[in-house]
Amino acid sequence: MIEIAPDTAFLLYIGLMLLLLLGTWTYHLYRSSKRKLVLTEYELSVCEYCHFAYLATRGDKLSRCPQCKALNKEGR
Numbered sequence: 001m002i003e004i005a006p007d008t009a010f011l012l013y014i015g016l017m018l019l020l021l022l023g024t025w026t027y028h029l030y031r032s033s034k035r036k037l038v039l040t041e042y043e044l045s046v047c048e049y050c051h052f053a054y055l056a057t058r059g060d061k062l063s064r065c066p067q068c069k070a071l072n073k074e075g076r
């Protein structure tokens, strides 16, 4: 059997744990970057004048509130 000093064994243990953490972190970053899906072409908007919630087409700069017919900016 291979004999190693306790401090060498400790350094090997710490190095292996750091490699495991780095691998897990890299794997998680890779998986979360591939998981960005656009499920619908609509996004939920809230009218800034009457606070009516409606679905606006994603990517449009302006959307018209179906209740008060006012124009709202994207992401409101």
Ligand SMILES: [Zn+2]
Residues within 6 Å of the ligand: 047, 048, 049, 050, 051, 052, 065, 066, 067, 068, 069, 070
């Ligand atoms: Zn409105």
